Amino acid sequence: MKLYTKTVCPKCLWVKSELLQAGLEAEVVNLDHNQEAMQRVTEAGFSSVPILQVNDELIGSVPAILERIGQLSN
Known part of the structure; x- marks a missing residue:
């Protein structure tokens, strides 16, 4: 699993x-x-962070990322 971030990104810290x-x-x-x-x-169509990569899936909206984290932690 990878988390793509930038240096200044409050949502990434969250x-x-x-x-x-x-x-x-x-x-x-x-x-x-x-x-x-x-x-x-960028080539995958993302223009903002955070982006969570789970296997080959890229997730770029915070609500969807949080939902996926919930699924993975169960």
Whole structure:
């Protein structure tokens, strides 16, 4: 699981906190420092963060991310 973030992103911090509270771990990828990852998510149609990647699925809305975290923690 990966969490795509940027340096200044309050929603990203919130999602990271929710992952920790759920006991889940994700590799954090800061798009400000990783142009290859930035290109990948842009080509997938995303223009804002956070983005959660679970296997090959990319989830880009915070409500959908939080729902997925809930599913994964059960």
